[in-house]
Amino acid sequence: MEAHKILQRYFVENRSRLIDIAAYLDRIGRSNDFDQVKEDFRWIAFKKSLQVLLSEEQNKVEKIQEILSDPTQEPLESAKNSNGQSASGAFGDQNKSDCC
Amino acid sequence: MNYIDPHIHMVSRTTDDYEKLALSGCVAVGEPAFWAGFDRSSAQGFFDYFRQLTEFEPKRANQFGIRHYTWICMNPKESEDVQLSRDVIQLIPEFLDRPNVVGVGEIGLNRVTKNEIQIFEEQVDLAIKYKKLIMVHTPHLEDKKKGTRIILDVLKNRSDLVIEKVLIDHIEEHTAAMVLDSGYWGGMTLYPFSKISVPRAVDVIERFKGERLMANSGGDWGMSDPLSIPKLKLEMRLREHSSRMIELVTFTNAFQFMSQSGKLPLKAEL
Numbered sequence: 001m002e003a004h005k006i007l008q009r010y011f012v013e014n015r016s017r018l019i020d021i022a023a024y025l026d027r028i029g030r031s032n033d034f035d036q037v038k039e040d041f042r043w044i045a046f047k048k049s050l051q052v053l054l055s056e057e058q059n060k061v062e063k064i065q066e067i068l069s070d071p072t073q074e075p076l077e078s079a080k081n082s083n084g085q086s087a088s089g090a091f092g093d094q095n096k097s098d099c100c
Numbered sequence: 101m102n103y104i105d106p107h108i109h110m111v112s113r114t115t116d117d118y119e120k121l122a123l124s125g126c127v128a129v130g131e132p133a134f135w136a137g138f139d140r141s142s143a144q145g146f147f148d149y150f151r152q153l154t155e156f157e158p159k160r161a162n163q164f165g166i167r168h169y170t171w172i173c174m175n176p177k178e179s180e181d182v183q184l185s186r187d188v189i190q191l192i193p194e195f196l197d198r199p200n201v202v203g204v205g206e207i208g209l210n211r212v213t214k215n216e217i218q219i220f221e222e223q224v225d226l227a228i229k230y231k232k233l234i235m236v237h238t239p240h241l242e243d244k245k246k247g248t249r250i251i252l253d254v255l256k257n258r259s260d261l262v263i264e265k266v267l268i269d270h271i272e273e274h275t276a277a278m279v280l281d282s283g284y285w286g287g288m289t290l291y292p293f294s295k296i297s298v299p300r301a302v303d304v305i306e307r308f309k310g311e312r313l314m315a316n317s318g319g320d321w322g323m324s325d326p327l328s329i330p331k332l333k334l335e336m337r338l339r340e341h342s343s344r345m346i347e348l349v350t351f352t353n354a355f356q357f358m359s360q361s362g363k364l365p366l367k368a369e370l
Binding site for chain 2 (some may be wrong): 065070076079087090
C-alpha cells in the first residue's frame with residue numbers, strides 16, 4: 001500500500017493514540033509523587049521508547065520491544081519470588097532481584 | 101469465506117459467542133488447555149477440566165455447526181508446581197485418543213523458570229512418545245523474547261522432534277523471525293492490548309508472506325475478542341490482499357497443521 005494511503009487510513013486512530021499517550025504522561029506529571037516515578041524502570045523504559053518513535057530509523061517496533069524486554073539469558077530460579085508471577089511489561093529492578 | 105480459530109478458550113466464553121463465531125464464518129475452533137485464572141488445588145481439578153474440553157465443549161460447539169478440537173496438557177503457569185504437574189501429566193495419555201484431541205498444548209513457559217522448563221521438557225517427551233502435535237505458549241510482555249529463545253533451544257536439542265508438528269504461538273515482531281526461520285508454524289494472537297493487534301499482525305503477514313503463519317483470537321476470560329479473526333480478514337481486504345492470502349492465514353495453514361493429527365475431516369467437509 002502506498003505511503004499516502006497508509007497515512008490517510010490510519011491517521012485519525014493514531015492521532016487518538018498519540019493524544020492518549022500525551023494525556024498519560026501529563027497525568028503522571030501532575031501527581032504529587034512524580035519525582036518517585038522518575039526512577040521507576042517502567043517509566044525509564046517508556047521514555048526511552050519514545051526516543052525511538054522520534055528517530056528516522058526503521059524497525060521501530062522491534063527496537064521498542066527490545067527496550068521493553070528482559071535482556072538476561074538465564075531462567076529464573078522460581079516464579080514464586082518474581083513479583084507475584086506476573087510480567088510487568090518492562091525489565092527492571094523488580095525482576096533483577098529474582099534473577100540468576 | 102470460512103475460517104478456523106485455532107486458539108480460543110471457549111470454556112471461558114458464553115454460548116452467545118459460539119453463535120457470533122458461527123455467524124461470522126467460523127467452522128472450527130482449537131481449544132488448548134490453559135490456566136483458569138487461579139491455581140487448581142489438585143490433579144482431579146484438571147481431570148474434570150479435560151473432560152469438559154473433550155465431552156461438553158464439542159457438544160456446545162456442535163449446536164452452532166462448529167467443530168471443536170482441543171489440546172490437553174499442564175499449562176505453563178501452573179507448571180511451576182512440579183509435583184502437581186507430574187500428577188497431571190500422568191492423566192494426559194488417556195485423553196489423547198479422544199475424537200477431538202489434536203495434540204499436547206499449550207505447553208511452554210510463563211515466567212521462564214527452571215521448573216517451567218523442566219515440565220515443558222517432560223511434556224515434549226510425552227508428545228513425541230505418543231506422536232502428537234505440540235502447541236507452545238510463549239511468555240508475555242518482557243519475558244517473550246527470552247522465553248521464546250529458551251523454548252527454541254529446548255526443541256532444538258530434540259533430534260526426534262518433527263518440526264512440522266509444532267506450533268509456536270503468540271509470536272510478535274521480535275520473535276517471528278526466530279520461530280519461522282527455524283521451520284515451525286507461527287501463531288499470532290490478536291489481543292486488544294497485549295500480544296499483537298490486528299494491523300500489526302497484517303504487517304507480519306506482509307513481511308513473511310503468510311507462510312506457516314496463522315491468526316487466532318486467543319479468546320479467554322481476560323480482555324480478548326472472539327471476533328478478532330473476521331476483523332483481521334477485513335483489515336487484509338482493505339489493504340487489498342488476495343482472497344488466497346486471507347484464506348491462507350485464517351484457514352488453510354491452521355487446517356494443514358491440525359490435520360496432521362488425523363482428527364480433522366477433508367477440507368471440503370469443514
